[in-house]
Amino acid sequence: MSGSATSGVQEMSVEVAFAGMRRVAGVVFKAGCPDCRVSFELGASELRLAIGATSRTTFYSFVCPECGVTVRKPAGERIVELLTGGGVRTLRLHSAG
Numbered sequence: 001m002s003g004s005a006t007s008g009v010q011e012m013s014v015e016v017a018f019a020g021m022r023r024v025a026g027v028v029f030k031a032g033c034p035d036c037r038v039s040f041e042l043g044a045s046e047l048r049l050a051i052g053a054t055s056r057t058t059f060y061s062f063v064c065p066e067c068g069v070t071v072r073k074p075a076g077e078r079i080v081e082l083l084t085g086g087g088v089r090t091l092r093l094h095s096a097g
């Protein structure tokens with residue numbers, strides 16, 4: 001047995017790319033059905049956002065996977081940002097001008 005000393009020199013370069021973290025794919029939104037009261041998760045493609053002239057006419061809609069009813073809920077500014085940022089199809093109800 002020869003006493004060989006292995007020097008464990010390890011260069012660890014930690015590259016944490018928090019700044020460049022983007023989650024474009026696989027965005028899931030939690031929603032609930034007021035009809036059958038089942039909560040579920042919906043993908044961006046299953047949601048639709050309609051932006052009206054005012055916040056009162058701005059809403060998002062989805063079809064309940066449980067009972068099949070179309071649920072319509074008012075969307076505030078934060079929800080609009082969330083949905084549009086998550087890739088939800090946006091329909092603008094008011095025409096410019």
Ligand SMILES: [Zn+2]
Pocket residue numbers: 033034035036037038064065066067068069
């Ligand atoms: Zn339902």
